[in-house]
Every structure is written in C-alpha cells, then in structure tokens.
Amino acid sequence: MTSTTLPPALDSAVVVESIAGLVCENYVFPDVARQLAALLRRRSADGSYRARSAEELAEAVTADLRSVNGDLHLALKYHDVPVPPERGAAVLAAMRRDFDTSLGGVPRVELLDGGVAVLEIAPKMFPLDWAAQPLAAALSLVAPARALILDLRRNTGGDPDTVAFVCGYLLDRRTHLNTMLSRQGEVAEQSWTPPFVPGARFGGSKPLYVLTSGNTFSAGEELAYDLQQLGRAEVVGEATRGGAHPREGWTVHPHLEVSVPVARGVNPVSGTNWEGTGVRPDVPCGAEEALERALALAVARMT
Incomplete structure (x- = not known):
C-alpha cells in the first residue's frame, strides 16, 4: 500500500490540533480527555508528528491516544480510500464494503451432527437497518435446532442495536441488556431486547454456546458478555480484546478518521463491563479448537 502524504494545506499540526479538540470535548472520561489533549499538543509542538504520511501519522497518534488508559476504541484510523467529511461517514463506508461481501454479516449457517446448528456472525454487527433481514432469516433457520453454536471469533464490532436484535431470538422475554452512561455520568440510553422479532425464535432454554477469539471486539464482545452474564450461554474460546466504550468518528482529513468513545456501558447483572x-x-x-469443544459440550448435554 502506498502511503498518502499530507498535503501542505492541511499539515500534521492542523490535523493533530483538531484531534486534540475533539478528544477533549467528547471523550467519555473528562480527566483523561484533558491529559490526552495535552499530550497530543505537546508531541505536536516538539515535532514528533512532523513530515509523516497520513498512514504513519495514524499509527503515531493512535499509540499516543492509547498510552494513558489503553482504550482500544481511541484511534486515528487511516483509510486508503478518501472518505466523506460527515460525522460517522468514514466507518460506515468501510462497513458497507464488508457488508456487501459477507452475505450481510452471516457468512455461515450449518447443521452439524446431533442437530447442533452453527451460526457465524462476521465480520461486524452491521447497522440494524442493513442487517435485520439476513439475521432474521438465519436466526429463524436455526430456530428448530436442538442446540446452537454462535460463532463470534471473527466479529470485530458494530451496532449495539443489532446485538439486542440477535438476543431477542435467544431469550424468551424482553430483557434489559445494557445501560449507557454519558461522560457526565448520566443515563444516556438503555438497551433492551425487542418485544417482537420477525420469524421464529431459538428461545431461552435450549443449549447455547458462543465462540470467541482474541480478535473478538466491541459489539461482538457485547453479545458474548450479555448472554454470559444472563446465564444464557457458555462462552468457549479465548479472552476477547476488551473494548466496551461506544465510539463516534470524525473525519479530520480525507484519509483520516478519529475514533472517540463518548459513553460507557454498564451491564445490569455485573454492574460493570x-x-x-x-x-x-x-x-x-x-x-481454533473452540468449535470442536462447543460441539462436544452440546452433544454431551443432549445425551
């Protein structure tokens, strides 16, 4: 990939100052936000970001953004294809390309031995207005299975509304999943499963297993965590990456988008995230062993 050099009219100092302002105004933890803004401005003033390509600047700024508290949703993302300037447009454009090449985010539905179904949701929990139809079709298809394995090993995030939609097929009644708190500590939003889902439900009583990997992230993690905390599913595989804060994105250059967490989730069972x-x-x-392990657990439970 060829790096794109920042044009003189929009140099690194201007870009970094814009990022510092957005982080300071929007990051969910105000004290950390001020530390990060000061760090970026100090690093910019001492020339640490000077004469870098857009891709190199993204790497350097991301490392600094994560240096204070390790928040993996804090990032300066490089896009090799120029992205629109509207807030949130960069990540949606990239997700749309993935959606169109992944059967709407449901690349695998399969019936294994013993009446155990496997449903993979990847690479994202796509926005619900895109993903509702393919997810409803896939979840309805596996509803008669004796047990279900939900594969999230390649799922790297997405839309919390889609998480709630999927949970609606795996539970028997409307259920509180998460509460979002603003940077002021106030309740910004609550997430509940929908009162109605199109198609058939797998339901809340048959065996359910969720596969995870070290790459499972964000909304993919939320789905695994919500089902685990409710006692609805056993999670099989690896510990996930650890990104729980919902984020928003701002385009700060035609090839650069800054990702800033703007809230934090609190699970009603664990009281944390x-x-x-x-x-x-x-x-x-x-x-790589998780599917085989989950299948063995499901078959043993049903015999």
Whole structure:
C-alpha cells in the first residue's frame, strides 16, 4: 500500500490540533480527555508528528491516544480510500464494503451432527437497518435446532442495536441488556431486547454456546458478555480484546478518521463491563479448537 502524504494545506499540526479538540470535548472520561489533549499538543509542538504520511501519522497518534488508559476504541484510523467529511461517514463506508461481501454479516449457517446448528456472525454487527433481514432469516433457520453454536471469533464490532436484535431470538422475554452512561455520568440510553422479532425464535432454554477469539471486539464482545452474564450461554474460546466504550468518528482529513468513545456501558447483572479485561470464556481453549469443544459440550448435554 502506498502511503498518502499530507498535503501542505492541511499539515500534521492542523490535523493533530483538531484531534486534540475533539478528544477533549467528547471523550467519555473528562480527566483523561484533558491529559490526552495535552499530550497530543505537546508531541505536536516538539515535532514528533512532523513530515509523516497520513498512514504513519495514524499509527503515531493512535499509540499516543492509547498510552494513558489503553482504550482500544481511541484511534486515528487511516483509510486508503478518501472518505466523506460527515460525522460517522468514514466507518460506515468501510462497513458497507464488508457488508456487501459477507452475505450481510452471516457468512455461515450449518447443521452439524446431533442437530447442533452453527451460526457465524462476521465480520461486524452491521447497522440494524442493513442487517435485520439476513439475521432474521438465519436466526429463524436455526430456530428448530436442538442446540446452537454462535460463532463470534471473527466479529470485530458494530451496532449495539443489532446485538439486542440477535438476543431477542435467544431469550424468551424482553430483557434489559445494557445501560449507557454519558461522560457526565448520566443515563444516556438503555438497551433492551425487542418485544417482537420477525420469524421464529431459538428461545431461552435450549443449549447455547458462543465462540470467541482474541480478535473478538466491541459489539461482538457485547453479545458474548450479555448472554454470559444472563446465564444464557457458555462462552468457549479465548479472552476477547476488551473494548466496551461506544465510539463516534470524525473525519479530520480525507484519509483520516478519529475514533472517540463518548459513553460507557454498564451491564445490569455485573454492574460493570468488559473494558480492558475482555470477555473471559467459561471454557478456555484456543480459538481454533473452540468449535470442536462447543460441539462436544452440546452433544454431551443432549445425551
């Protein structure tokens, strides 16, 4: 990939100052936000970001953004294809390309031995207005299975509304999943499963296993964590990456988008979330072994 050099009219100092302002105004933890803004401005003033390509600047700024508290949702993302200037447009454009090449985010539905179904949701929990139809079709298809394995090993995030939609097929009644707190500590939003889902439900009583890997992230982690905390599913595989804060994105250059967490989630069962720790599996094993382990557990439970 060829690096794109920042044009003289929009140099690194201007870009970094814009990022510092956005972080200071929007990051969910105000004290950390001020530390990060000061760090970026100090590093810019001492020339640390000077004469870098857009791709190199993204790497350097991301490392500095994560140096204070390790928040993996804090990032300066490089896009090799120029992105629109509207807020949130960069990540949506990239997600749309993935959506169109992944059967709407449901690349695998399969019936294994013993009436155990496997449903993979990857690479994202795509926005619900895109993903509702393919997810409803896939979840309805596996509803008669005796047990279900939900494969999230390649899922790297997405839309919390889609998480709630999927949970609606795996539970028997409307359920509180998460509460979002603003940077002021106020309740900004609550996440509940929908009162109605199109198609058939797998339901809340048959065996359910969720596969995770060290790459499972963000909304993929939320789905695993919500089902685990509710006692609905066993998580099989590896600890996940540990990114729990919902983020928003701002385009600060045609090839650069800054990602800033703007809230934090609180699970009603645990009273916390998976930020920094990841979702810890109930059955730890390597990601490549997780499907075989979950299948063995499902068959043993049904015999």
